Amino acid sequence: MVNETQHSCSASSSSRSDGGSSSGSESSKDNSRCSTPVLDADRHERLREKMRRRQDAGDKWFSLEFFPPRTANAAVNLISRFDRMGAGGPLFIDVTWHPAGDPGSDKETSSMIIANTAVNYCGLETILHMTCCNQTKDDITGHLQKAKRLGLKNIMALRGDPAGEEWEEEVDGFNYAVDLVKHIRNEFDDYFDICVAGYPKGHPEAESYEADLRHLKEKVFAGADFIITQLFFQPETFFKFMKDCQAIGITCPIIPGIFPIQGYHSLRQLVKLSKLEVPQEIKDVIEPIKDNDAAIRNYGVELAVSMCRELLDSGMVHGLHFFTLNREVATTEVLKRLGIWKEDPRRPLPWAVSAHPKRRVEDVRPIFWASRPKSYIYRTQEWDDFPNGRWGNSSSPAFGELKDYYLFYLKSKTPREELLKMWGEELTGEESVFEVFTCYITGEPNRNGYKVTCMPWNDDPLATETNLLKDQLEKVNRRGILTINSQPNINGKPSTDPIVGWGPSGGYVFQKAYLEFFTSSEIVTALLKVLKKYELRVNYHIVNVKGQNITNAPDLQPNAVTWGIFPGREIIQPTVVDPVSFLSWKDEAFALWIEQWAKLYEEESPSRMIIQYIHDNYYLVNLVDNDFPLENCLWQVVEDTFELLN
């Protein structure tokens, strides 16, 4: 009988699917439809749901804690650390709250702005810590409103250290973390996921371990969704704590806080702050090697790995929370040895997504910002809705102006001196610029022996995918076709392909060949003659800094250049060449010549004038070969152009 073999319908949660024999009509007359295919459940769930789903699936996970940096330069470095450590697949990161450091301000080093950057620009699920003691209700509400506005969805509610020793409870004030939890639930309903701290040895200021457990239960019953513990040195400490929690009715997830010992001094400082006792057997190992950082770190890694294994093997622990101290090596090593660092080369989409809730549906972007996703996110941050399904006919993509090239998360990681070494202390002509582009492509050192590892349009070395085109790119850059973006054509490779794959497995990905470059007006003149031969096959946009615009795009329509076909899903087309957005990108691309390159040199210097000349006279060109199943013809177009010039 069919009834016996009936699968559970995947729609069983919806009353509609089992809706008996009614005539299939819906009571609702509302036809509005959400065009969001669930490509990546992670983008649509709240943190507590992700946690539950991972636990149900038996998936082990980790999270990473960072503190806000002291200087703007340190902030730039922290953000690139977010990008690197984000690649390992943390379930979330969290950013601590430093009341002394103006944590809710707009400074680039504030907790608020670092968390904002992590969410919006690095695409990381992020918890912002927040402390409440010695703060007014209005201050706290203001911080929470700001966090919400910035797209933060998770708060770690803490009391914080009272300023000074003579702290006393304030009547109706925020004296304990539980007051903050209640306040968040009162004022923001269920908007935020709330995390609270648990102390496996009891809070140092609590009357007793038992009293502290009761406080924890109060926090959970006031609305906290899960618990992260203070660090501890022995797994038994955690197991006992967890059982004691369960015994008094705490059922939410409890995530052990892991502190890989990374050095003698940092351990001492942390121990002092947290008022924890280091077990004698650890002291016995560390004291003799206290001046050997490498030895201590190795020991710390061993210790952490062994403790984490024991925690995970117990079956009671599904996720591990790491206090990184803003360092990378030890934590990454522990995670890799545990096998839970999951550097998945497969991406949900070909570009880096943002974790702001209003961008959850976003699944189409112009290809132009492929190497500058943070700039794209910045310039579209004011949009109320984001393209999904299709880009549409671009009636009004209002890009914010990019006046401030020094927004810290857009700033080059490379200092000026190094840039000069890479791009030339002194330029002798347009050819020396061609050389810089060529060295960036080939990876060979320049004439002064320095490798060119970044360009104004790309702060990272050449992408693996672009490597596929390396030989051709080298050839054309040498001759003054200065490429800044490209992709090969792809006619249905598996979505699991390590180089060009993206999206869920079992699908196929496609691309139209794309080439974008700066070049002289002489070359453009020849190119346009050549393009006549390719009129039906190649779409082009050619523009100079003044906005003179030459194109054969039909009716200003966007051209989809990357798309994927997946089992049981609608088509996803994440990148387009959009004629209107190209004019906004053009402003940015031309400005980078000046802001990032020309300004390295003295005003009026010959080097600066060469870059200025290129900026003023070159054209920015993009070409799409629409015939993706055939061999890419764009190299032939360029070849023909050079031939015409000779």
Add this chain to the structure above:
Amino acid sequence: MVNETQHSCSASSSSRSDGGSSSGSESSKDNSRCSTPVLDADRHERLREKMRRRQDAGDKWFSLEFFPPRTANAAVNLISRFDRMGAGGPLFIDVTWHPAGDPGSDKETSSMIIANTAVNYCGLETILHMTCCNQTKDDITGHLQKAKRLGLKNIMALRGDPAGEEWEEEVDGFNYAVDLVKHIRNEFDDYFDICVAGYPKGHPEAESYEADLRHLKEKVFAGADFIITQLFFQPETFFKFMKDCQAIGITCPIIPGIFPIQGYHSLRQLVKLSKLEVPQEIKDVIEPIKDNDAAIRNYGVELAVSMCRELLDSGMVHGLHFFTLNREVATTEVLKRLGIWKEDPRRPLPWAVSAHPKRRVEDVRPIFWASRPKSYIYRTQEWDDFPNGRWGNSSSPAFGELKDYYLFYLKSKTPREELLKMWGEELTGEESVFEVFTCYITGEPNRNGYKVTCMPWNDDPLATETNLLKDQLEKVNRRGILTINSQPNINGKPSTDPIVGWGPSGGYVFQKAYLEFFTSSEIVTALLKVLKKYELRVNYHIVNVKGQNITNAPDLQPNAVTWGIFPGREIIQPTVVDPVSFLSWKDEAFALWIEQWAKLYEEESPSRMIIQYIHDNYYLVNLVDNDFPLENCLWQVVEDTFELLN
């Protein structure tokens, strides 16, 4: 210099593209984006724009005039004539207004409803005639409002014949067509395109030819967009008229009305009504053969072809308007001989579009209604917006109930007696039903010698595309897999492919293999076991009339099964398998067993009980093979199922 070779930018009509060096930011903060790619300009232009575009392109075109039928049966036939003649590519059709026949009513034979059907269900650009004399302003406004509501966009404004001889001008009444033109422009602004009639010999009631020309000019200056002329017999008549019009400043398009003589009596009647004189040389030919219909029609075709050639060759005429008298043969023949009948096997989309303005953006539909597009349009007529770009996650596709299976434009063209001959006067068991399905697939006569040219789910013979699957379909239908819809997989065929192509040229079309059938619960039980092997590759939905629903579709997401990639455009994905809509389709598909088949037989008769049994006990199954680049595995799935059963 580039400036000299600069193409005219295709965006030159938009100030944005030539926007100088401003920073690419838009003054508008409005981010709303229209997701409509211009796949087919025809769907987005108003009639007068289409006319202009065709003229600019030097394209010759034609249009067809029909009158409303007298009976419901005649209406059914007229609608299928619209479908057949629509295939030749008329720029528009028009429907005359018969004041005596309650033309604005909801009767299936009214001018209003016939025009409505042409626009909405046949996808034809349509002009509704409207006369004004002897009608109140409120009546006329009411008709116009209704026309607008139904999606009609063009009105032919006429005076109409005064009722009775003693007609007198009413003060402030609608005495002439010009009053109606003014009224439309006053009350509906520029919403409608307005056509008026021109009389190459002068209106029979006008004081003079010159006076009539002045009246025509008044109509044009009051807001008419173009002129269709009364019929005439000699090209010189039209040339003179056109020159005279131009001489007094009439510059809008003037379309000659062509009347292919189809019979002696219809000619006489028309001549009487229009008070025209038939030239002696025509009379001389016709009189001797007046009882030979075929001879007269042949002569009429010759005459029309030769006159049309002269008109077109003059360069003054771009389009020809045919008075069809609701007949097909003569007009089609003239058009074919002129070479302007353009039966383009290529379709803008794989399904028949509707011409209602609010459906202009529609470019995605569930595959289920592939053979019943009119039913789909009917059941979605209340929707406020239509899916474009993506179907979306179907949060609420509120399909109208299909209670009335006898809506005339959904009614089978085939009479009951013929259906009985095809589907069996007497059924002896489920196997005799299998036979009917098999004969429909093979095209072979059934055991009584009748070919099965339609089925309850498909009023037409097998589609060319389905023919590709004929052998396999035959095999499975014989064994009780009763197929009602299917498509082969396609991995990138040219969009110009005569069988599976659609959309603009230069593109590539793709499909996932699809199979939909009714089958017994015994077969479903085996099928479900087999499907476990194909879990990752095949998506399925299996449902019975009671709504019991078995599926492996992830999260109720739609699966795109037809899509196309075109030069310079976003991806188009016109058909999806949508899990939620399938439940509405299920109601319709099951009901057709009863409404169209069971009810052919007496109540309680064995034949009727057999169909009722199938209706009550069979399942409706759909299968999608997601691996479109590989060989279609659905036949193997069915094969494995049969093997399991043996």
